Amino acid sequence: xxYELAEPRRRVSAERRADVAAWADxxxxxxxxxxxxxxxxxxxxxxxxxxxxxxxxxxxxxxGGVTVTFIGWLNYKKLLFGSQQFHxxxxxxxxxxxxxxLVALVALLLAWWLVHVVRRGVGPLGLVGxxxxxxxxxxxxxxxxxxxxxxxxxxxxxVTLTYVVVGVCVQYGLGLGLAMLCVQNLRGRGxxxxxxxxxMMITPVGVAYTFRMLTDTTKGxxxxxxxxxxxxxxxxxxxAWGARIAVMIGDAWQWTPFMFIVLLAAIEGQPREQxxxxxxxxxxxxxxxxxxxxxxxxxxxxxxxxxxAIEAFKIVDLPNVLTNGxxxxxxxxxxLHAYSTWRALDIGGSAAIAYMLLFIATFFCVAFVNLVRAxxxxxxxxxx
Amino acid sequence: MSLPARxxxxxxxxxxxxxxxxxxxxALGFWAFxxxxxxxxxxVTSLKLPIQVxxxxxxxxxxxxxxSLHAWRYIFVDLFVDTMRPYMNTVVVALxxxxxxxxxxxxxxxxxxxxxxxxxxxxxxxxxxGVAAVVVATAQFGVPWTVALAIGLAVFVLLALGLRRHIxxxxxxxxxxxxxxxxRMLPPVAVVLPIYLMFQQVGRIDSDIGLDTRFALTxxxxxxxxxxxxxxMRDFFDTIPLELEEAALVDGCSRYRIFxxxxxxxxxxxxxxxxxxxxxxxxxxxxxxxxxxxxxxxxLPLTVAAQNATRGPQWWYMSVLIIIMILPVSALALLLxxxxxxxLLIGAxxx
Numbered sequence: 208x209x210y211e212l213a214e215p216r217r218r219v220s221a222e223r224r225a226d227v228a229a230w231a232d233x234x235x236x237x238x239x240x241x242x243x244x245x246x247x248x249x250x251x252x253x254x255x256x257x258x259x260x261x262x263x264x265x266x267x268x269x270x271g272g273v274t275v276t277f278i279g280w281l282n283y284k285k286l287l288f289g290s291q292q293f294h295x296x297x298x299x300x301x302x303x304x305x306x307x308x309l310v311a312l313v314a315l316l317l318a319w320w321l322v323h324v325v326r327r328g329v330g331p332l333g334l335v336g337x338x339x340x341x342x343x344x345x346x347x348x349x350x351x352x353x354x355x356x357x358x359x360x361x362x363x364x365x366v367t368l369t370y371v372v373v374g375v376c377v378q379y380g381l382g383l384g385l386a387m388l389c390v391q392n393l394r395g396r397g398x399x400x401x402x403x404x405x406x407m408m409i410t411p412v413g414v415a416y417t418f419r420m421l422t423d424t425t426k427g428x429x430x431x432x433x434x435x436x437x438x439x440x441x442x443x444x445x446x447a448w449g450a451r452i453a454v455m456i457g458d459a460w461q462w463t464p465f466m467f468i469v470l471l472a473a474i475e476g477q478p479r480e481q482x483x484x485x486x487x488x489x490x491x492x493x494x495x496x497x498x499x500x501x502x503x504x505x506x507x508x509x510x511x512x513x514x515x516a517i518e519a520f521k522i523v524d525l526p527n528v529l530t531n532g533x534x535x536x537x538x539x540x541x542x543l544h545a546y547s548t549w550r551a552l553d554i555g556g557s558a559a560i561a562y563m564l565l566f567i568a569t570f571f572c573v574a575f576v577n578l579v580r581a582x583x584x585x586x587x588x589x590x591x
Numbered sequence: 592m593s594l595p596a597r598x599x600x601x602x603x604x605x606x607x608x609x610x611x612x613x614x615x616x617x618a619l620g621f622w623a624f625x626x627x628x629x630x631x632x633x634x635v636t637s638l639k640l641p642i643q644v645x646x647x648x649x650x651x652x653x654x655x656x657x658x659s660l661h662a663w664r665y666i667f668v669d670l671f672v673d674t675m676r677p678y679m680n681t682v683v684v685a686l687x688x689x690x691x692x693x694x695x696x697x698x699x700x701x702x703x704x705x706x707x708x709x710x711x712x713x714x715x716x717x718x719x720x721g722v723a724a725v726v727v728a729t730a731q732f733g734v735p736w737t738v739a740l741a742i743g744l745a746v747f748v749l750l751a752l753g754l755r756r757h758i759x760x761x762x763x764x765x766x767x768x769x770x771x772x773x774x775r776m777l778p779p780v781a782v783v784l785p786i787y788l789m790f791q792q793v794g795r796i797d798s799d800i801g802l803d804t805r806f807a808l809t810x811x812x813x814x815x816x817x818x819x820x821x822x823x824m825r826d827f828f829d830t831i832p833l834e835l836e837e838a839a840l841v842d843g844c845s846r847y848r849i850f851x852x853x854x855x856x857x858x859x860x861x862x863x864x865x866x867x868x869x870x871x872x873x874x875x876x877x878x879x880x881x882x883x884x885x886x887x888x889x890x891l892p893l894t895v896a897a898q899n900a901t902r903g904p905q906w907w908y909m910s911v912l913i914i915i916m917i918l919p920v921s922a923l924a925l926l927l928x929x930x931x932x933x934x935l936l937i938g939a940x941x942x
Contacts, residue, residue, distance in 0.1 A: 243817050254783075402623050410895065428648045521878075542878070
């Protein structure tokens with residue numbers, strides 16, 4: 208690898224410098240970046256390659272060592288089509304007419320979108336990317352439709368995507384609403400800002416246990432409320448959607464603050480003159496939000512959603528502690544699935560799940576960035 | 592409720608409409624309750640006897656039930672040693688890994704912001720093939736790792752020399768930065784197995800740096816947090832004007848000197864924000880700790896999780912642990928909350 212300096216180097220009286228100093232300066236670009244590169248290579252890239260290999264192998268623990276046998280894509284086959292399909296993808300049932308209607312609706316929307324995209328004109332790469340997104344969306348619609356059939360169930364892929372999509376939307380909505388309220392000149396807003404910040408500090412494991420206490424319908428603080436509604440013997444963790452919602456509530460409690468503080472700062476950083484001018488001209492609050500604030504915070508929004516989505520794909524502590532992935536596998540995320548597979552000593556299967564998670568997360572994030580960046584042309588310049 | 596003297600002439604943009612203020616207060620108050628109630632419940636639960644927890648909800652200590660310090664006594668007196676070990680582990684691992692990640696990360700961020708790197712694509716591709724060769728040789732054919740390393744090195748050199756004529760593309764700073772930041776996208780579970788195996792092997796040579804040591808956790812957290820540091824600090828360095836550094840260069844300062852005595856002091860707010868963020872992440876991390884540590888290097892999140900014993904969750908002990916775990920970071924974060932907002936915003940705006 209070779210490095211060059213950005214600016215022409217100004218050698219000031221080179222002969223006065225010791226050779227060592229000159230050498231140190233010459234390698235300074237490498238010296239600055241190498242520690243980080245080496246650490247990442249050793250603990251991210253190297254493990255990633257090993258993991259790729261493990262996902263194609265069967266690992267057996269024996270006395271005094273491990274044997275690794277290369278078995279090709281059998282781990283993936285087992286997860287995608289074989290005995291573990293129910294766990295990863297879901298219990299698939301014949302699609303009901305209503306399900307077919309959903310799929311048809313999605314397909315129609317996608318077709319309309321693609322036609323629209325082609326008319327507006329995109330490069331070949333963009334078109335391929337959009338086609339891939341369309342295929343993924345159709346596959347997802349099919350998956351949802353067949354898991355919604357009688358006796359069907361979502362697998363860990365569907366559950367993880369639910370956590371990501373619903374979680375990020377809810378957290379963003381709450382964060383934006385609170386931030387909009389908090390920019391007003393209200394008494395005690397300093398207090399609110401500090402308090403809203405707190406949940407981010409707590410370890411997710413702690414959050415999970417706290418919410419296990421709070422959601423307990425017989426001993427939790429809201430037990431009288433539950434009993435008043437006649438739900439005294441209802442347990443969150445005993446129904447699939449109850450468990451999933453409990454996980455999402457915990458997640459929202461912890462991560463709404465993150466959205467809140469960044470959006471608050473972004474809203475306060477919006478161009479004052481425009482807002483004042485619009486205000487004087489008699490624009491309504493909604494108009495000011497729609498045409499000034501929203502474009503101003505759009506870049507921040509994109510990045511925020513991306514950051515949270517990246518982290519949300521990794522969710523593991525909450526479902527593990529709050530519901531133990533249950534009932535059955537109903538609230539299990541992909542990371543938890545990989546962990547439990549590892550606990551069952553199926554190292555290859557675990558690596559295969561992790562790789563599929565990596566693939567899905569990367570696909571999702573890259574698609575999101577490309578579609579959003581290309582999408583609304585109104586996106587304002589990041590202003591600072 | 593409003594004092595006319597303090598009000599501006601016209602209702603300002605950020606002043607709420609009269610009825611709206613009450614509604615806003617109600618909404619914000621509700622969310623404050625949502626945030627604070629779980630914390631209150633933790634505090635209350637830590638003062639309860641097991642029987643009081645299992646009986647059903649009691650809300651006010653001293654009125655609904657007799658507060659007892661039994662859980663605090665158990666954690667701090669009876670189990671003092673068992674509490675302090677994970678506590679010290681967490682403190683040491685979180686602090687060391689945050690400092691190291693901050694140092695390495697900001698160095699790389701500075702390099703990526705100010706200097707220009709143009710590594711050949713061919714070299715990188717050959718390097719990856721070389722590593723893959725090492726992995727396959729050891730795992731598949733049982734070649735000893737020293738020999739495999741030599742093979743990998745040979746593959747790397749030969750390929751790099753052979754390819755550099757044909758693939759002349761070079762990467763730019765942007766590509767390197769994107770690569771580093773994209774490491775954040777990596778699910779920990781995808782890399783934790785090899786890291787586990789790696790430290791297992793290292794531990795056979797020297798058990799002080801193998802599995803279940805603070806060293807293993809620290810190194811792993813450094814790697815996990817460098818991407819965030821690079822991302823935030825690069826954007827921060829980009830906002831610092833170049834003139835000072837150019838002047839120093841003309842005066843013959845070395846790059847290291849410039850970095851250390853000019854750039855770093857100017858970047859203090861960014862450093863503070865990044866440090867807090869990274870510290871919180873390392874402090875609360877669960878998955879890596881779950882794989883890489885057991886009794887010896889256990890960190891607090893695991894201790895909390897371990898209170899779910901065979902007799903069912905020990906809510907009272909758990910509450911105490913969570914509270915003593917939250918306090919230090921919360922205090923630190925509240926002190927620096929202004930910086931955090933700023934640091935986060937710079938990262939988020941630039942993307």
